[in-house]
Each structure stands twice: as structure tokens, then as C-alpha cells.
Amino acid sequence: MSAEGRLERARSLYDRAVFDGEAGVLEVADRELDAVEAGLALARGRIMHARFFEDGNEDPREPALFERAVELYRTLGDLRGEGESLFWVGIFHQVVRGDHETAVPIFERSHELAARAGDKLTMSYALRHLGTAEHAAGRLETARERLEESARLRRELGFLPGVAANMVGLIYIAAAEGRRDDALALAEEAAALAEATGAKNIARQIEEARTRV
Numbered sequence: 001m002s003a004e005g006r007l008e009r010a011r012s013l014y015d016r017a018v019f020d021g022e023a024g025v026l027e028v029a030d031r032e033l034d035a036v037e038a039g040l041a042l043a044r045g046r047i048m049h050a051r052f053f054e055d056g057n058e059d060p061r062e063p064a065l066f067e068r069a070v071e072l073y074r075t076l077g078d079l080r081g082e083g084e085s086l087f088w089v090g091i092f093h094q095v096v097r098g099d100h101e102t103a104v105p106i107f108e109r110s111h112e113l114a115a116r117a118g119d120k121l122t123m124s125y126a127l128r129h130l131g132t133a134e135h136a137a138g139r140l141e142t143a144r145e146r147l148e149e150s151a152r153l154r155r156e157l158g159f160l161p162g163v164a165a166n167m168v169g170l171i172y173i174a175a176a177e178g179r180r181d182d183a184l185a186l187a188e189e190a191a192a193l194a195e196a197t198g199a200k201n202i203a204r205q206i207e208e209a210r211t212r213v
Contacts, residue, residue, distance in 0.1 A: 003039060006032040031076060038072035041065045042085055049088070052096055063092045083113030084122045090129065100133040107133070124153040128166055135169060144173050161199040164190045164206065171209040183213045 001009075013029035016022045045065035052058065066088040073081030090106035093099045111126035131146030147166045154162040167190035174183035187210040194203040 001035075003036045006036050034072045034076055035078070038069045038076070038078075038081060038085070041072070042069040042081075042088065045069070045088060049091065049096070058096050062096070063089060066092060079113050080117035080119045080122070083110045083117060083119060083126075086110040086113065087122055087126055087129075090126075094129055094133065100136055104130065104133050120153045120157055121159065124150045124157070124159070124162065127153070128162075128169075131166075131169060135173060140173050140177055144170065147173070160193050161197045161202060164193040164197070164199055164202045167193070168202065168205045168209050171206070171213065175209075175213045180213055184210070187213065 010029045010032045013025040013032070016025050017029075042065070045062050048059045048062040048065070052062075066085055069085035070082055070089060073085055086106055087110040090103040090110060093106065094103035107126045107130050111123055111130070114120075114122035114126060127146045127150035131143045131150065134140075134143035134146060147169050151163050151166040151170075154160070154166065167186050171183045171186045171190065174180075174186060187206055190206045191203060191210075194200075194206055
């Protein structure tokens, strides 16, 4: 149900409680509003995270919003929402704070919940960033496996800009493993995907990776 639909239902439940004496419906209204709040907290936290890429400044409100979303979705029994929100908690620690150690178990839990909920997109994101952590630790084979599995899920979903983004990491891994020809082939394929989908930021990352091969 959309946020607007949930808000309208909460209004209707208010009328039933006040005018018809159905006090029990207020708990249902609370759940509808919790779902709206969770979605808003997650969305607002993501916007703050996007601003981090613009100015490099940490916003202390960002993790609190993601953690609030986790709490609300968990209370609602929404595995998909909880898994997605946990992923963003992990992103804050890994990307903003540079803390892979804290982020990894969060990503693992996010992946577990997303798998139970059938949320392949969040699974792909969790795998991507688990791969990033493995790469940072120098475990290239495991990093490649994580990124390749993430890319497979993304191809299955038709999320081609995400496939191209994963290939940036795979280019660096291939180069680090001494597979220069593979790295250049990956760069060629990734560049074509980025161009076809209009992913300009990813295209720039691919070109930078190509120059380092």
C-alpha cells in the first residue's frame, strides 16, 4: 500500500474509533503510521547519503534515520524493509566511516533477511558491498565471487547500471590478479553497458579503472 493509502486508512480508523467507538482499531492505525514513518526515515536517510557524495560531510542524522527504519520494520515484521534498512546502516559504516569491520556483519544480516523475503535487489547490494570489504582486505578471490554473484542477480533483474557498477570492482580485481586482458575486456563491456543506460558517473569510474589497468 502507498504512503498516501496508509495515511488515508489511519484517518478512517480514527473516525471509527472516535465516532463508532471501535477503540481496537487504533493499534491498526499505529501500524499503518509506523509503516509510513519507516519508509520516510529510509528515504530521508538515503537522500542524506547522496549529499555525502556531493560534499564529503558526514550528517550525524543519517545513521539514526536508518536505525529507526530498522526498528520500525522489525516491529512490523517486515523482513524486506528490515533487510533493506540494515543494508543502509552498513553503508553508513562502510562508505561514510570507512569501517568495514562494523559493516560486514550488518551486510551479512541484511543479505540473510533479503533472501528470506525474496528481495534480490537488496541481496545484490549486500553482496556488492561484502565484495568491497573482501577486496579491501586483499581477499581477491572471495571479492570476485561476491561481485559476480551480485552482478548475476542484477542481470536477472534487468538492473544494468548496477551490473556496470559491479564490473568496476571486477576490473580492479582482474588487474590485481595479473589478468590484464580480462580486465580490459571487462572495461569494454562495462563501458558499453554504462553508455546504453546513461550511467554517466559509472562511465567515469570505468574509464578511470581502465587507465589503471
